[in-house]
Amino acid sequence: MMKTRKIILHESQIMKIHYITAIAALFVVAVHILMRLIMPYSMSLQYENVVVNYHNIPYALLLESILVLIAIHGFNGLRVILLEFRQNEIWENGITIFTIAAMIAIIAYGTRTIIMANQLGL
Amino acid sequence: MKEIIKKIGMIKNGNRKDDNNRKEILRNNVVVKVFRANRSKGDFVSYDSFEVPVQRWTTVLEALLYAKSYLDSSIGIRYSCRMASCGSCGMKINGIPRLACYTKISELEGSTITCEPLANFPLIRDLVTDFSQFFNHHKKMQPYIHNENSVMTDSKKLIEFKQSVEEVDKYLQFSYCIKCGLCYSACPTVATDTKFPGPQALSQAYRYYADTRDNDTKERLNIVDEKHGIWRCHFAGSCSTVCPKGVDPALGIQLLRGHLMGFSKNEKKIAKLHNRSTS
DSSP states (O other): OOOOOOOSSOHHHHHHHHHHHHHHHHHHHHHHHHGGGGSOHHHHTSHHHHHHHHHSHHHHHHHHHHHHHHHHHHHHHHHHHHHTTOOSHHHHHHHHHHHHHHHHHHHHHHHHHHHHHHTSOO | OHHHHHHHHHHHHHHHHTSTTOOOOOOSEEEEEEEEOBTTTTOOOEEEEEEEEOOTTOBHHHHHHHIIIIIOTTOOOOOOOSSSSSOOOEEEETTEEEEGGGOBGGGSOSSEEEEEOOTTSOEEETTEEOOHHHHHHHHHTOOSOOOTTOOSSOGGGOEEEEOOHHHHHTTGGGGGOOOOOHHHHHOHHHHHOTTSOHHHHHHHHHHHHHOTTOOOHHHHHHHHOSTTSGGGOOOOOHHHHHOTTOOOHHHHHHHHHHHHHTSSOOOOOOOEEEETTTO
């Protein structure tokens, strides 16, 4: 009997997510950069002003969305590059697991930073 | 590989600039430098040079056949039709994948013509390469019409499909493919990813997908929608540049991607069936 593998996401669906996250990231990063212009650039990077940004809930959500979008897009890009290096199932499954794990770890660590800076956890 | 892509790009740009007044270099003799190696014997790669008399219309294949006939009969070449129909004599000529029978020596620069086997194909001997993997990718695309409404076994039940000119136009250029393997050889993704079907197979997938006589749309999309499938194309475009038949595989790949992404309409109008006995 032929072994049938369950496909969670088709490659076209993954690539659709890849392109959507790229376009969305362009938008949120543009907003993030434009926020540096509301006051002199050097002042906007001062400790107090950065902390104020984190305390602003909509801005914290914007930072969270940048983190999620860039992590998904970047790690899928890395997976695509690594897929071409070798063509065997162990390698393919290994890099899929590695990139998903790394993506989750980065998002978790970044979210933790945003929550701590926002003082929601306090 | 980067060097080949650069050379292909230069040719592409050069062709655009002076396509109408392309320079012809007339010479009496050229040196044909031929790649020599026998894979089964584990030979080291070497190049043999042969001085060949040429005329204005002499092709690279004719020069090689002259060398094989009069100078060294052991040169390994694969050829058949000598008129760019069979796709047998594909090789790298001065570093670029071309058909030897379709390349005139007078169009090439320099007094030495270097002939090498196609890249991305396993070598058999000298200029002959193994096309097994290439044809396997082609077969995987199921290059035939899927339509359960057409009965091919019973001659009484034979029916014909009617297609409009516009419907034929959608896939016509892709049906000119002669499977010479030049696009496969020029593809930078195939060079690194052996599971990638290559531009030829993917453009054939689009050719049958776009054909209104075929009604197995979903199955066709599933074949190419995998880890090493259509999404691994980097869109270098070298496949379209080297094609001797004017096929644009890169276009076929992008069109098929559009259908997979849902940008292009997936609802295909299936050709009408007409019973021969009634029409």
